[in-house]
Amino acid sequence: MKKEPNLLNRDRFIQLGIAIGTYRRLLGMSQEQLAEKANISRTHLSTIEAPKMVTPFSLEIFFNIADALGMEPSELLALADHPEKMFIKKDEA
Secondary structure, eight states: OOOOOOHHHHHHHHHHHHHHHHHHHHTTOOHHHHHHHHTSOHHHHHHHHOTTOOOOOOHHHHHHHHHHTTSOHHHHHHHHHOGGGGGSOTTTO
16 A cells, blocks of 8 residues: 655645756756656656656655756755755856
8 A cells, every 4th residue: 555645745845846857947947858858758757857746756766866957865855945046156156
C-alpha cells in the first residue's frame, strides 16, 4: 500500500515539482529531454511537475533531475522554497 506524505511534505513535493517544471521551461527543455537526461520516463516527470498531484519520488530521481538541469540538488531545493530566485541573474544575486 502506498503511504501518502504528511501535509507539510505534501506541499514541499508540490513546490519542488513546480520549481522543476518552471526551471526546465526557462532552460528551453521539453519534458522528454529532461526525462531522458534524468533517466526517468516522461510520464513520471509529468506527474512530478503536475501542481495538483502529489508525487513523492526518491532521492536518486531528485539527484538525477538536478544533474540533468545542470544544478546542485541544494540549489533546486532553494528554488522550490524561493521561486522568485529563478528570475534573478546569478551576477545580481
